[in-house]
Structure formats: C-alpha cells, structure tokens
Amino acid sequence: xxxxxxxxxxxxxxxxxxxxxxxxxxxxxxxxxxxxxxxxxxxxxxxxxxxxxxxxxxxxxxxxxxxxxxxxxxxxxxxxxxxxxxxxxxxxxxxxxxxxxxxxxxxxxxxxxxxxxxxxxxxxxxxxxxxxxxxxxxxxxxxxxxxxxxxxxxxxxxxxxxxxxxxxxxxxxxxxxxxxxxxxxxxxxxxxxxxxxxxxxxxxxxxxxxxxxxxxxxxxxxxxxxxxxxxxxxxxxxxxxxxxxxxxxxxxxxxxxxxxxxxxxxxxxxxxxxxxxxxxxxxxxxxxxxxxxxxxxxxxxxxxxxxxxxxxxxxxxxxxxxxxxxxxxxxxxxxxxxxxxxxxxxxxxxxxxxxxxxxxxxxxxxxxxxxxxxxxxxxx
Amino acid sequence: xxxxxxxxxxxxxxxxxxxxxxxxxxxxxxxxxxxxxxxxxxxxxxxxxxxxxxxxxxxxxxxxxxxxxxxxxxxxxxxxxxxxxxxxxxxxxxxxxxxxxxxxxxxxxxxxxxxxxxxxxxxxxxxxxxxxxxxxxxxxxxxxxxxxxxxxxxxxxxxxxxxxxxxxxxxxxxxxxxxxxxxxxxxxxxxxxxxxxxxxxxxxxxxxxxxxxxxxxxxxxxxxxxxxxxxxxxxxxxxxxxxxxxxxxxxxxxxxxxxxxxxxxxxxxxxxxxxxxxxxxxxxxxxxxxxxxxxxxxxxxxxxx
Numbered sequence: 001x002x003x004x005x006x007x008x009x010x011x012x013x014x015x016x017x018x019x020x021x022x023x024x025x026x027x028x029x030x031x032x033x034x035x036x037x038x039x040x041x042x043x044x045x046x047x048x049x050x051x052x053x054x055x056x057x058x059x060x061x062x063x064x065x066x067x068x069x070x071x072x073x074x075x076x077x078x079x080x081x082x083x084x085x086x087x088x089x090x091x092x093x094x095x096x097x098x099x100x101x102x103x104x105x106x107x108x109x110x111x112x113x114x115x116x117x118x119x120x121x122x123x124x125x126x127x128x129x130x131x132x133x134x135x136x137x138x139x140x141x142x143x144x145x146x147x148x149x150x151x152x153x154x155x156x157x158x159x160x161x162x163x164x165x166x167x168x169x170x171x172x173x174x175x176x177x178x179x180x181x182x183x184x185x186x187x188x189x190x191x192x193x194x195x196x197x198x199x200x201x202x203x204x205x206x207x208x209x210x211x212x213x214x215x216x217x218x219x220x221x222x223x224x225x226x227x228x229x230x231x232x233x234x235x236x237x238x239x240x241x242x243x244x245x246x247x248x249x250x251x252x253x254x255x256x257x258x259x260x261x262x263x264x265x266x267x268x269x270x271x272x273x274x275x276x277x278x279x280x281x282x283x284x285x286x287x288x289x290x291x292x293x294x295x296x297x298x299x300x301x302x303x304x305x306x307x308x309x310x311x312x313x314x315x316x317x318x319x320x321x322x323x324x325x326x327x328x329x330x331x332x333x334x335x336x337x338x339x340x341x342x343x344x345x346x347x348x349x350x351x352x353x354x355x356x357x358x359x360x361x362x363x364x365x366x367x368x369x370x371x372x373x374x375x376x377x378x379x380x
Numbered sequence: 381x382x383x384x385x386x387x388x389x390x391x392x393x394x395x396x397x398x399x400x401x402x403x404x405x406x407x408x409x410x411x412x413x414x415x416x417x418x419x420x421x422x423x424x425x426x427x428x429x430x431x432x433x434x435x436x437x438x439x440x441x442x443x444x445x446x447x448x449x450x451x452x453x454x455x456x457x458x459x460x461x462x463x464x465x466x467x468x469x470x471x472x473x474x475x476x477x478x479x480x481x482x483x484x485x486x487x488x489x490x491x492x493x494x495x496x497x498x499x500x501x502x503x504x505x506x507x508x509x510x511x512x513x514x515x516x517x518x519x520x521x522x523x524x525x526x527x528x529x530x531x532x533x534x535x536x537x538x539x540x541x542x543x544x545x546x547x548x549x550x551x552x553x554x555x556x557x558x559x560x561x562x563x564x565x566x567x568x569x570x571x572x573x574x575x576x577x578x579x580x581x582x583x584x585x586x587x588x589x590x591x592x593x594x595x596x597x598x599x600x601x602x603x604x605x606x607x608x609x610x611x612x613x614x615x616x617x618x619x620x621x622x623x624x625x626x627x628x629x630x631x632x633x634x635x636x637x638x639x640x641x642x643x644x645x646x647x648x649x650x651x652x653x654x655x656x657x658x659x660x661x662x663x664x665x666x667x668x669x670x671x672x673x674x675x676x677x678x679x680x681x682x683x684x685x
Contacts, residue, residue, distance in 0.1 A: 035489060036599050039497040165659050187652060188642070189659040193603050195594040198392035198524065199635050206385045222499055222595035230504065230521060230593065232511055251499035251595060 025062040026312045029082035031075050032093035034067035038218060040247040041095045041292050045117045047285055048296030059304045072102040079103045083110060089312045092299055097121040097168050108132040117299040118292060122171055126374030129339045134322050136299040138264055139341045139372035140168055141175030143240035146262035146346035146366035147213055148179030151238060157182040160209035162200060165189035172215035185209030195223040201231045211235055217242040222251050229255035244351055246290035249358040256351045264346050265294040265331050266362050273328040288359060294330045301327040337371045339378035346370050387518050389639045395524045397631020398531030402586035403604055404611040404623040405538060406579020412618020413554045414469055414572055417476045420483035421583055422601025428453040428584025429591030430495055433502040442505035446588055453584020454577040461576040492598050499597040527589055535624050542620060555618055610666055614673050616683025625681060630666050637662035
C-alpha cells in the first residue's frame with residue numbers, strides 16, 4: 001500500500017515535471033526496518049534519506065520503500081522482487097549486518113549498486129568487498145576502535161569489556177582491543193537480546209577494573225545503563241554511539257549523563273551542511289536527528305551527486321561518480337578508501353542535557369582520517 | 381569467586397525468577413483452565429509497561445503507574461478474550477497459535493502507532509533507589525529486593541485465591557472438568573474472561589515492574605514469553621505451584637550459569653575461548669534443564685500425568 005502510494009506520488013511528480021526531464025528516472029529500492037523493536041533506526045535512515053531528496057528538488061530519483069521487519073529471509077525476498085519486478089538500479093537502507101550479509105552479495109553479483117547507510121560487516125570490507133558496494137556509514141569495528149583509542153588517552157589501564165554473543169559483538173570487542181593498550185579486568189559475552197544485567201554488573205564490581213567498555217545496541221544498552229547507574233558503581237563507562245543515539249537517550253535519562261561515547265557524526269559538527277541538516281530535520285519531523293538520520297541523509301546526497309554526474313546504466317561511469325564522493329557531507333570531509341568504505345574522523349562525545357532534552361556534545365577527536373583494518377584484504 | 385558475590389548472584393537469580401513467575405502464572409492458568417495457548421501474553425506484558433511509562437510521565441507517580449499497568453493490561457486482556465480468544469476454545473492448538481500470533485502483530489503495531497517507535501522512559505521511584513546492606517555484608521539494590529518481596533506476596537495471594545475462595549474453587553473445578561461445572565450452572569464464559577483478565581493483569585504488572593530497570597519498547601514481551609513457556613513446561617502445565625518452582629529454578633539456573641560457567645571453562649581452557657564457550661553454553665542451560673526435567677517427568681514437576 002505504502003509502496004504503491006509512494007510510487008504513485010513519485011510518478012505524478014515525474015509527470016508534472018514534464019518533458020524538461022532528460023532520460024528515465026533512477027530507481028532506488030530501500031529495504032529497511034520500519035516495524036518491531038528496531039524500527040527507530042530504520043525510520044531515522046528513511047527520514048534522513050527522504051529529506052535529502054526533498055531538498056534536492058527534482059533529482060530524477062524514484063524510491064520504493066519496503067519494511068524488512070528485521071528478518072533476513074524477508075529482506076532477501078524484498079531485494080529479489082525489487083530487482084526483478086521493480087527493476088531498481090540501486091539498493092540501500094539495510095540497518096543490520098546479518099540482513100546486509102543476506103542481501104548485498106547477491107545484489108552486487110547481479111550488477112546492482114548497493115549503498116549502505118548503516119551496516120558495515122567486516123566480511124564485506126575485506127575479502128568479500130565488491131566494486132558496486134559502497135558503505136556510507138562506517139565499517140563495524142570503527143567506533144569501537146575509536147573507543148579503545150579514547151580509553152588510552154583517558155589513562156584507563158584496566159578495562160572490563162562486554163558485548164552480545166553474535167558476530168557484531170565479537171567485532172566490537174576485537175575493535176576495542178585492537179587499539180586499547182591496557183589490560184582487561186574481564187571480558188564477557190552476554191546473550192543477544194538480554195535485558196537483565198545484574199549478574200554482569202556484580203562481576204564488574206568485583207573485578208577491580210578502572211573502566212567499562214560496552215557495546216549493547218538498542219534496548220540492551222538502555223537496560224544496562226539504567227541498572228549500572230542504579231548499582232552505585234562509579235567507574236567511567238565508554239561505548240560506541242549506538243547506545244547513546246538521539247532515539248534512545250531520552251529513555252535512558254539521567255543514567256547516561258556524562259558518559260563518553262564515540263561517533264563519526266554529531267549535531268554540533270561545525271559545517272554549513274550539518275547545521276542546515278539538523279535545522280531542517282528538526283523542523284520537518286519535530287525531533288532531533290540521530291546519527292542514523294545523518295547517515296541516511298549522506299547516502300541520499302551521495303546518490304544525488306552520482307546521478308547528476310553519470311548515467312546509472314553506464315555502470316563504470318556511475319561507479320566512478322560514486323567513488324568520487326563529490327557531495328557535501330554532514331560530517332565535513334568524506335572520502336572512500338580503496339574498499340569503498342569511508343575514511344573519516346571519529347569523535348568522542350559526552351552525553352549532556354540541553355533544556356529538557358538529553359543529547360551529545362563533541363569533546364575530542366579520537367581518530368583522524370580513520371580507515372579500517374580490512375582494507376588491505378580487499379582486492380577489486 | 382567470593383561468597384558475597386555468589387550470594388548476590390543467588391539474589392539476582394531469585395529476583396529474575398520471581399518476575400518470570402508473574403508472567404508464567406497467568407500463562408499456566410489460561411492454559412490449564414481453558415486449554416488455550418496464548419502467544420499474545422507477552423504483548424500484555426508490553427502493554428503494562430507502556431501504560432506505566434505513560435502514566436508515570438504524566439503524573440510522576442510510580443504507584444499510579446503500577447495501578448495503570450494492572451488496569452490497562454486487564455482491560456485489554458478482557459477485551460481480546462471477548463472479541464477473539466472466546467472463539468478459539470473449541471479450535472485446535474494450531475488455530476490458537478495462529479490467531480494469538482496475529483494478536484502479537486496487531487498489538488505491537490497498535491502500541492507503536494500510539495507511542496511512537498522510540499523506547500520510552502520509565503525509572504524506579506526515588507524511594508526505592510540505591511542499595512541496602514543485608515546481613516553478611518551484601519550490598520543489594522533496594523528496588524530488586526522489593527521486586528522479590530512483591531513477587532512473593534503476589535504468589536501468596538494467588539495461592540490463597542485458588543485454594544480458599546469461591547472463584548478459586550471454580551478455577552480448580554474448571555481445570556478438572558469444564559463440562560461438568562458448566563452443567564452445574566456456573567457461568568463458564570464469565571469465569572474464562574475473569575481468569576484471562578487476571579492473567580493479563582499479572583503480566584502487565586510484571587512488565588511495569590521490570591520496565592523500570594529495563595527498556596520500555598515494542599517487542600519487549602516476546603523474549604520473556606519464551607522463558608515463561610519454558611517455566612510452565614518445567615513446572616507442569618496448569619499448576620501455580622509448579623510455575624513458582626519452575627520460575628525460580630529457571631531464574632537461578634540462568635543467572636548462575638552465566639556467572640559460573642565462563643570461569644569454570646577458564647580453569648582448563650584459554651581465556652577468551654572459555655568466555656565464548658561458557659556464554660554460549662549458559663544461554664542453552666535453561667533449555668537443557670527443561671529437557672532433563674521432561675525426561676524424568678514428562679508432564680513437568682507438578683503436572684498431572
């Protein structure tokens with residue numbers, strides 16, 4: 001239904017635009033999570049993406065949006081349908097690494113372009129890289145590596161680290177350990193989706209650690225932070241931005257105040273694109289953008305820049321246009337490395353309260369012009 | 381591992397178990413009395429948490445929030461019993477699973493439509509924050525201690541309700557022979573609605589109590605629902621006593637497994653491998669427990685053969 005309405009709207013826009021438009025529209029298939037527990041992320045990516053298209057005016061891009069319900073098998077079906085019956089040229093939108101692993105290799109093998117607005121599994125950055133796969137967000141390890149680098153500069157010597165027991169959780173701890181030079185007071189894998197951390201917090205208390213690093217995205221992070229702050233332990237906590245994004249900070253409340261987290265984006269990065277993005281996003285949707293929204297916005301602007309520069313049916317020219325990354329990013333400088341993953345600065349943010357709203361402020365740059373650990377393995 | 385840490389973990393396991401009991405009690409009553417598999421029980425847990433978060437944000441009172449969670453879950457439970465569930469008693473289990481699964485989707489999307497896609501804020505009341513020193517020098521969270529107390533109180537109240545009151549007598553009679561008590565002139569459909577609403581209210585209350593230290597979001601009920609099913613299978617379907625024992629067993633097994641298994645494997649394995657193996661095995665532990673119980677007692681600890 002939604003899909004029909006959207007294509008109807010875009011069709012009528014196309015019709016109104018009249019003969020001034022050269023060639024046919026570029027069709028984009030967006031598969032993202034719009035229902036269930038993880039819907040906040042997909043909605044932010046979609047809203048950021050659509051905001052950029054709207055601001056670009058008539059960009060000759062037609063978008064088909066579908067909800068993957070966070071299910072890999074459904075994402076695969078949607079991708080097949082978009083490629084075969086909607087005849088999309090470009091796919092985008094997937095939030096979760098396991099869904100990306102199910103969809104991306106098959107799509108790029110069929111010669112379609114895939115622009116990732118969020119997931120960056122290591123398998124697609126190293127040996128499994130593809131010339132038609134562009135990651136506009138980060139490689140999964142990046143923010144954790146930055147957290148490790150920050151822990152060194154903060155003088156932490158003995159960290160307790162924990163993450164859920166699944167591939168992205170293992171990447172997270174590996175990323176932190178790659179940069180952290182101190183010792184580990186403890187290393188724990190929790191159950192994916194676990195919401196009670198009393199047992200883990202008791203172990204942290206008993207471990208003699210001087211700091212805690214955790215990667216617990218979404219609801220897991222909310223639960224952990226609330227329980228941690230209620231436990232009376234006052235060790236400093238550091239983590240990637242995923243547990244501190246704009247969508248969930250309000251649910252954590254006071255418990256998150258002062259916590260340091262790492263991110264490639266924040267609303268106070270000082271450049272005109274970002275300032276305009278934050279202002280227009282808030283005006284249109286009535287909430288502050290999250291990093292996911294910024295990633296959706298950047299993905300759309302990258303696409304628009306490539307569509308302006310080259311014809312999508314000339315794959316080599318279009319690929320070169322994407323690779324040039326000739327667009328104004330909300331992050332300021334943005335370039336692709338040899339494996340089509342970003343080379344970018346990663347910041348340390350602190351959770352603060354502005355009026356009634358909990359949000360983040362940049363306090364330092366953790367890693368400058370950072371690439372990823374897998375680029376050397378990529379041959380294309 | 382020190383004795384104090386171990387004692388604290390036992391308390392954590394007990395608290396987890398007692399909250400599971402609130403979920404499992406309703407589930408086991410509904411299954412035992414009406415023969416209905418209710419997958420939507422987790423949605424009632426979610427509705428309780430959302431109602432509490434909404435009322436707490438509007439009034440600032442945790443007690444009102446708890447009352448709202450009871451009321452909202454009971455009302456929603458009563459309405460879905462009247463509109464949907466009632467048509468399922470005579471159908472086979474597959475139809476019941478399909479229909480109540482549909483209810484999960486409907487209730488989740490309705491909640492998302494009403495409250496938005498982002499998690500809500502619900503915190504513990506200031507009076508219960510902080511920790512207390514227990515005999516033996518254990519520092520323990522006052523809120524979690526209160527959860528154990530509330531859970532045990534509710535368990536006592538349920539036992540009293542089932543064994544000493546008229547409605548409890550009818551529930552027990554309904555479990556034994558539905559046709560007979562209908563023949564004796566008891567309004568069986570009213571009884572079913574009451575039981576369903578009671579189970580729903582307990583699920584809603586546990587959602588609100590647990591939501592205060594976890595995350596109030598769409599889909600929060602389904603993981604708990606699976607555990608609650610494990611609990612009632614272990615305890616024996618239809619038995620409140622079984623649900624209590626099963627819940628505490630599952631809570632303790634899960635918590636102590638998570639804490640003790642990784643160091644146990646570390647005594648003869650390399651450390652990071654031990655962490656991985658230990659945490660993988662600990663997440664399977666309650667299912668292993670369930671399988672073990674079923675081998676020796678196929679109808680659960682307190683189920684009727």
